[in-house]
Amino acid sequence: MNSTKKAIVGVFGSEDSLMDALCMLQAENIEPEEIYTPYPVHEALRALKRRSRLSWASWFYGFFGGIAVLAFLYYTAVIDWPLNYGGKPFNAFPSFITVTLVLIILIVTIFTLLTFSIRAKIYPFKKAEIIDERVTNDKFIMVFDAGKVNRDQLYASLTQAEAEEIYEK
Amino acid sequence: MSYATEIRGPLVLGNKKLSQVSDDIIAPVGSQPGKWWYAGMFIASLMLVYGAYALYMTFTVGIGTWNVNNSVGWGWEIVNFVWWIGIGHAGTAFSIFLLLLRQTWRTSINRAAEAMTVAAVLCAALFPLIHMGRPWLFFFIAPYPNTRGPLWVNYNSPLFWDFIAISAYLLISASFWYLGMIPDFATIRDKAATRIKKAVYSVLSFGWTGSSREWMRYESTGFVLGGIAAVLVVSVHSIVSTDFASSVIPGWHTTLFPPYFVVGAIFSGFAMVMTLMILIRKIYHFGDYVTDRHLDAIARILVFVSLIMGTAYLTELFLAWYSGNEYEGFLIFKNRVTGEYAFQFWAMFICNAIIPQLFWSKKIRSNLSIAFVISLIINLGMWFERFNIVVTSLSRSYLPSTWVSYHPSHIEVGIYIGTIGLFSAAILLFFRYIPMIAIHEVKSVLKHNEREHGMGELKPDDQ
Numbered sequence: 001m002n003s004t005k006k007a008i009v010g011v012f013g014s015e016d017s018l019m020d021a022l023c024m025l026q027a028e029n030i031e032p033e034e035i036y037t038p039y040p041v042h043e044a045l046r047a048l049k050r051r052s053r054l055s056w057a058s059w060f061y062g063f064f065g066g067i068a069v070l071a072f073l074y075y076t077a078v079i080d081w082p083l084n085y086g087g088k089p090f091n092a093f094p095s096f097i098t099v100t101l102v103l104i105i106l107i108v109t110i111f112t113l114l115t116f117s118i119r120a121k122i123y124p125f126k127k128a129e130i131i132d133e134r135v136t137n138d139k140f141i142m143v144f145d146a147g148k149v150n151r152d153q154l155y156a157s158l159t160q161a162e163a164e165e166i167y168e169k
Numbered sequence: 170m171s172y173a174t175e176i177r178g179p180l181v182l183g184n185k186k187l188s189q190v191s192d193d194i195i196a197p198v199g200s201q202p203g204k205w206w207y208a209g210m211f212i213a214s215l216m217l218v219y220g221a222y223a224l225y226m227t228f229t230v231g232i233g234t235w236n237v238n239n240s241v242g243w244g245w246e247i248v249n250f251v252w253w254i255g256i257g258h259a260g261t262a263f264s265i266f267l268l269l270l271r272q273t274w275r276t277s278i279n280r281a282a283e284a285m286t287v288a289a290v291l292c293a294a295l296f297p298l299i300h301m302g303r304p305w306l307f308f309f310i311a312p313y314p315n316t317r318g319p320l321w322v323n324y325n326s327p328l329f330w331d332f333i334a335i336s337a338y339l340l341i342s343a344s345f346w347y348l349g350m351i352p353d354f355a356t357i358r359d360k361a362a363t364r365i366k367k368a369v370y371s372v373l374s375f376g377w378t379g380s381s382r383e384w385m386r387y388e389s390t391g392f393v394l395g396g397i398a399a400v401l402v403v404s405v406h407s408i409v410s411t412d413f414a415s416s417v418i419p420g421w422h423t424t425l426f427p428p429y430f431v432v433g434a435i436f437s438g439f440a441m442v443m444t445l446m447i448l449i450r451k452i453y454h455f456g457d458y459v460t461d462r463h464l465d466a467i468a469r470i471l472v473f474v475s476l477i478m479g480t481a482y483l484t485e486l487f488l489a490w491y492s493g494n495e496y497e498g499f500l501i502f503k504n505r506v507t508g509e510y511a512f513q514f515w516a517m518f519i520c521n522a523i524i525p526q527l528f529w530s531k532k533i534r535s536n537l538s539i540a541f542v543i544s545l546i547i548n549l550g551m552w553f554e555r556f557n558i559v560v561t562s563l564s565r566s567y568l569p570s571t572w573v574s575y576h577p578s579h580i581e582v583g584i585y586i587g588t589i590g591l592f593s594a595a596i597l598l599f600f601r602y603i604p605m606i607a608i609h610e611v612k613s614v615l616k617h618n619e620r621e622h623g624m625g626e627l628k629p630d631d632q
Contacts, residue, residue, distance in 0.1 A: 015616055038187060038356070039613040040384040050381050052389035062397075076312060076321040085325055095325040099333055101404060105397045106337040112393050113344055117375075120386040122351065126376030133359040135379045136352065138187035 006146040007033070009131060010158040011139050011165040015041050018140035021161030022047055025142075028157055030149060032142040036135040054119070058112045065107030069100045131169065139164075180274055180614045183457040187612050191356055194604045194611070197453055198357055199366055202601055205452070213593035220587010223580045224299065232302050234580040241563040241575040243300075248555045249585050250296035252437070253289050253592075254335070254409060255430075255551060259438015260286025261342050262402045265395045274466060276610035277458040281449060282442045283346040284603065288595035289441075290339045292588035297331065299584070327411040334405045341401060345394050351377050352387070352609045406434045413558065419500040420562035423488070429481045433551060436474040436521070440547035443467045445596070447541045449605055458606050465534050471547065472528040479522030496567060504565045505557060509574060513553045514561075520550020 010032075012018040018037070022044060025032065035044050073096045077083075082090040117123045132141050144154055146168065158166045185193070226234045237244040260282040267275035298304045309315075310332050312322045322329050354374035361367035377383065410430035413421040443464065450459040489501035505514045524546050527533045534540065560575050577585075599605070 035381045036379045037381070037384065038191075038379060039352075039609040040388050041381075045381055045385050048381055050385040052385045054386055054389040055393055058393045058397075072312075073324055076319075077324055081318050081321055083321075083323070085323055088325060092325050098327075098330045098404070098408060099324055102330070102334045102337050102401065102408075105401050105404075106333075106340065108397050109337075109341045109344060109394060112390055113348070116386050116390040120383045122375045122377060122383065122387075124375055125372060128355070128358070128371065128374065128376040128378050130359070130378060136356040136359045136377075137191050 007131065007169050008144040008146050008149065008151065008154055008158075009165075009167050009169055010142045010144075010161070010163040011132065011134075011167075012141065012162075013139065013164050015043075015140060017162060018142070019043050019047070021142065021158070021163065024161050025157055028153075030144070030154060030157060033145045033148075034143045036131060036141045036143065038136055038138060038140070041140070054112065054115060057115050058108050061111040062104050062108045065111075066100060066104045069103045069107070070096065073099065180276065180460070180462075181458055181611060182460055185457065185615060187615065190611050190615065191360065191608055193455075193458070194353075194606050194608050195357055195360060197600065198604055199602060203452075206597060206601065210594060210597050213590045213597060216586045216590025217594060218590075219583045220590055223583025223587060226580050227299055227584070228304070232300070234578060236576060236578040236581065238573060238575075240566065240571045240573045241560060243559050243563060244575055245577040245581040245585055246296045246300050248552070248559050249588065250293050250300075251409060251430075251555045251559075252552050253293035253296070253588065254406065255434035255437040255555075256441045256548070257286045257289035257293055257338075257342070257438065258402055258406055258431075258434035259436075259442055260284070260289070261338075261345065261398055262435050262438060263442055264345070265399045265402065268391070268395045269399060273614045274463060276614050277455075277460075277463055277606050278442065278446055278467075279610070280346075280349065280603075280607045281445050281599075281605055282438075283342065283349065284596065284599045284605075285438075285441055285445055286342045287339070287346055288592045288599075289438075290335070290342060291595070292592050294335055294339060295584075295588060297328075297335070327408060327415050330408045331412060334401070334408045338401055338405045341394065341398050345391075345398060348387070348391060348394065349607055349610075350603065351375055352379065353604045353607065355379065356608050357604065403431055406431045418562045418566060419494075419496040420505070420558065423485070425481065425484060425488070432474060432477050432481065433554060436471070436478055437548050437551035439467060439471055439474065440544040440551070443471070443540060443544040444548070447537050447544070449600070451537070452600075453605065455606065458611060461535055464537065464540060465531075468528040468534040468540060471525050471544075475522060475525035475528075475547075479518075482518055482522055500562060500565060504561050508565075510557065510561045510564075513556050517550050517553035517557055520546050521554060524550075 010021065012021060015037070018035070018041065022032070022035070026047065032048075035041075035048065037044065074091060077092070077096075078090040084090075085092075088095075131143055132139060135141055142158075142163075155166060181190070235244060235246070237246075263282040264275060264279040264286075267279070298307055301307055301310075310322060310329065312324075313319075351374055354370050355377035358367055358370035358374050361370060407427035407430065410426035414423060414426040416422060446459050446464065446467070450456055450464075486501060486506070489497045492498075504510060524543060527539070527543060533543075564575055565572050
């Protein structure tokens with residue numbers, strides 16, 4: 001949520017009340033800009049159609065990482081400086097599998113974490129854009145862009161959805 | 170999607186509210202600990218000093234200060250390396266296998282188990298490093314474009330696999346552990362009373378806000394890392410076992426080793442998880458989070474794994490006889506079951522395969538003092554197992570003229586004690602500065618409690 005925008009915030013005390021409110025608001029075609037919760041609420045993620053493509057990205061990191069590792073092993077052990085270890089072939093492919101597997105895991109981990117950091121904007125020394133400090137404790141909040149919604153209708157709907165608090169920020 | 174609560178009953182007791190969970194778990198973080206903490210840290214520091222002295226001697230004089238020799242080339246250092254890496258395995262195994270199997274009872278325990286993993290793998294990584302003799306040249310093992318040709322490393326060697334696997338395991342375990350803590354650090358940040366605490370935990374929480382977009386990607390990342398680290402857990406200890414199994418030493422050259430090592434690692438690690446969780450529960454009064462049912466579940470896993478361990482030991486004996494290999498037979502029956510190292514063999518067998526069978530009794534599973542002692546006995550037994558594997562095989566190899574007895578020097582003992590000090594100090598710091606239970610994960614299971622058991626109360630039909 002961009003901090004320069006004006007936001008309307010609805011505060012809820014439980015996951016159930018948040019979900020009831022979300023269903024009600026979506027039925028009225030009111031979509032929250034963002035939802036903040038103390039733990040992942042899967043129903044809310046589904047309702048907001050939040051889907052991550054991170055696992056696909058990880059699959060590609062693994063696939064191309066594996067090719068890169070095998071190519072590196074082949075280049076170093078067969079082309080660049082072949083060494084005879086007890087008469088084994090230079091391209092000792094079955095022996096390469098273990099190192100390849102572990103390095104694929106390492107590559108997937110590093111790149112998945114980097115992707116997470118970039119996409120979720122979670123990185124060291126980042127200043128948190130906190131809407132409401134209670135959200136990491138026990139409150140569930142919905143944030144609406146004041147410029148995109150009918151303020152009076154939203155207030156009425158949030159009140160009807162039994163929001164504990166409604167305020168603007 | 171959760172199957173846990175219906176079978177296991179409430180995961181958190183005491184009708185906790187979300188804010189109570191935060192308050193309970195955050196309370197020890199950064200607060201003044203009791204005298205026991207300082208006493209523990211003092212003892213750990215003494216151990217570290219002894220370890221530092223032993224390392225100083227090792228670095229300045231060399232590994233001639235150890236009692237390893239041409240026959241027993243691997244002594245306590247490799248025994249302790251395998252022991253620590255085994256303990257380091259279960260933390261991640263515990264956390265990840267139960268995550269992938271959607272076992273929600275892991276939520277109260279995974280944080281401490283992962284902390285234990287990181288500390289234990291740090292201790293383990295020290296041993297191969299110092300075993301190189303010139304540890305400052307350890308980077309020679311990495312395949313990098315060097316000025317010696319370039320001369321690349323031997324990719325067929327399990328010792329190289331080990332280097333890659335342990336480095337990767339340390340990095341992945343630490344990343345997985347830290348990733349899990351980010352939302353909890355944000356909770357501490359938002360509840361911090363002092364500016365210093367707020368500033369420190371602001372940095373540690375990486376700007377976490379708890380938005381749905383963050384949670385979505387966070388969960389995806391957790392599952393990806395969990396999925397691939399599960400493979401790593403199995404492969405790392407299999408690789409450690411191939412350090413032995415790919416040799417031609419009697420007692421080592423066996424295909425049983427990879428599964429035997431992986432199961433042994435999980436066994437010792439789960440025992441250490443039990444030791445830690447009983448301590449945390451007792452010291453911090455976390456009985457509502459680490460319930461009797463949690464410890465009961467760990468004890469049931471231990472008794473099951475103990476049976477596998479017993480089967481593995483008997484399989485080794487059987488194959489030594491059935492294979493008709495005289496070297497194998499001699500080693501197993503004359504230098505393990507009987508002979509100079511018979512005490513270590515029987516200590517291993519009794520500690521790992523016999524004593525944990527006591528956990529069949531519900532009375533013993535629910536007696537935390539006995540469970541605590543058994544968890545320590547298992548780790549003692551697992552140490553003896555590694556001693557058996559490493560020392561008995563090397564001390565009586567093919568040529569009788571090479572036979573020697575092996576006893577560690579005080580420098581070797583010092584390094585081991587130093588790692589125990591390092592592990593203890595790391596765990597004590599963990600107790601003091603990091604939430605010992607995953608706050609957001611416990612909060613997420615409260616709802617299941619509410620649905621299935623009316624906030625912590627068992628329904629009659631669940632009994």
